[in-house]
Amino acid sequence: MVRADAAVNIKVLQNAMAAHFGFSPTYRRVWMAKQKAVAVIYGDWDESYNELPRWVLGVQLTMPGTVAVLRTCPVRVGGQVDDSQAFRHCKPLVSIDGTHLYGKYGGTLLVAIAQDGNSNILPVAFALVEGENAESWSFFLSHLREHVTPQPGLLVISDRHNGIKAALEAPDGGWLPPAAYRAFCIRHVAANFALTFKEKDARRLLVNAAYAKTEVEFDYWFDILRSENPAMCDWANRIEYSLWTQHCDEGRRFGHMTTNISECVNSILKGVRNLPVCSLVKATYGRLAELFVRKGREAEAQMGTGQQFSQYLVKCIEANLRTARHFTVTVYDRDNSEYTVAETTPTGSFSLGTYRVSLGSKTCDCGYFQALHFPCPHALACCAYSRLTWQPYVHEVYRLSSVFGVYQMGFAPPIPEGFWPPYPGPTVIPDPSMRRAREGRPRSTRIRTNMDEADPNRPKRCGLCRQPGHTRRSCPQAAGPSRTAANQ
Known part of the structure; x- marks a missing residue:
């Protein structure tokens, strides 16, 4: 079962043991047996640490340009020391987050995630560290900046962890404006907000204000929040607007208000977080190779059809074109492409507002043009009125050539273990202090917040197999494989 x-x-x-062998061992005993099974299948937990450097050297031989940094701490005995590249084609932003390891030894996997112009999620960097603290984040972010994201003006989206704050604000880290900018995940901000203010709809109003693309829309939601409780606005005003609102981000977010793309990768890697460290790295490498092959083929197939832009952009433009049929355009400055657009209902009986559009500066009063970096319905109406094509007003990241550029690099198969080069560095062993408690039931290290509360509209899932439609009590797996076979 562990192999599967x-x-x-x-x-x-536990239930499988009871069904097959007629006795019920304790949770701790089964947990320990599972760790032994993992070691038999994937390699010894302790030796896996020393195996990892040689495997990484083998990858670097077959994949020139691969960056891997190993930093170890010296072993202390009795207080004494014992001496025995792809991202440039993506949106100019990264989402960073950390996820816990659940094997014999604890630790944290730090990840940096990007997104291409076709809304594909792309992991760009990983780090295995002892935990989320200032030193670990500084180690990760310094190498991320040096090897993966050296371009200026980059945006980093994260939660409000103090370790991330310290690393990004370091004078020599390369993450200070104008070289780079920081933005907060609004889900984390709203979760912290909800700890203080329990009023109904208060959290929703804050999120709506954060997502507002114009100052007018932001003020509308903020005034409602103020009418509910002025202290809520005082709380929000203590955070710089550019860190959590979309209308003040100067278009750097590309519409990304959360670290959800990082959470998606965390869920994908959930299975490998139970493995010894070397097997974890191998599995991550293999899954990345599979991702690049699949997405590269998809982009190549779309380019073969003669398309210039990603499917995501085409769908957005088609939706905007349908909306743009009910607009009346007036030209104010043809040389500088300045317009006003009057929006009405489909019947033309009611006015829905007038917007100023500048094709030259790629801006619109609705805020969508400058926030998402492709023409909004008002800008498309101006293009149609002046017989201009809308393609020049789309950011380069949405072109299929950029999407294909992300995945054009191929991964090489790692060389077999017998051909791994010798590792001249120190012998690597796990930190004994990171080992999980030997006695008692293992405790989860996850810090639960309001974001962990169940969505009332989401279908209930079984606590054992995580499938919808039944509960833990009626789960087919509750009595092991024999009962499942009988039900079938």
Whole structure:
């Protein structure tokens, strides 16, 4: 069962033991047995640490340009030291986050995630560290800046962790404006907000204000928030607007208000977080190779059809064109492409407002043009009125050539273990202090917040197999494989 799914639930294993062998071992005993099974399948937990540097050297031989940085701490005995590249074609932003490891040894996997112009999620950097603190984030972000994201004007989206704050604000880190900018995930901001203010709809009003693309829209939601409780606005005003609102981000977010793309990768890697460290790295490398092959083929197939832009952009433009049929355009400055656009209802009986559009500066009063970097319905109406094509007003990242550029690099298969080069560095062993407690049931290290509350509209899932339609009590896996076979 562990070979089929390394993340198999301990309760499932307990029930399988009871069904097959007629006795029920304790949770701790099954947990320890699972760790031994993982070691048999994927390699010894302790030796895996020393195996990793040689495997990485093998990858660097087959994949020139691969960057891997290994920093170790010296072993202390009795207080004494014992001496025994792709991202440039993506949107200019990265989402960073950390996720816990759940094997024999604890630790944290730090990830930096980007997104291409076709809304594909792309992991660009990983780091295995002891935990989320200032030193770990400084190590990760310094190498991210040096090897992956050296371009100026980059945006980093993250939660409000103090370790991230310290690393990004370091004078020599390269993350200070104008070289780089920081933005907060609004889900984390709203979760912190909800800890203080329990009023109904207060959290929703704050999120609506954050998503507003214009100052007028922001003021509308903020005034409602103020009428509910002035203290809410005082709380929000203590955070710089450019860090959490979209209308003050100068278009750097490309519409990304959360770190959800990082959370998606965390869920994909959930199974490998139970493995020894070297197997974890191997599995991550293999999944990245598979991702590049699949997405590269998709982009190449779309380019073969003669398309110039990503499917995501085409869908957005088609939706905007349908809306733009009900606009009346007036030209104010043809040389500088300055217009006003009057929006009405489909019947033309009611006015929905007038917007100023500048094709030259790629701006519109609605805020969508400058926030998402492709023409909004008002800008498309201006293009149609002046017989201009809308393609020049689209950011380069949405072109299929850019999307294909992300995945044009191929991964080489790692060389077999017998051909790994010798590693001249120190012998690498796990930090004993990172080992999980030997006694008692293992405790989750996740810090639960309001974001962990269940969505009332989401279908309920079984606590064992995580499938909808039944509960833990009626789960087919509750009595092990024998009961499942009988039900079938």
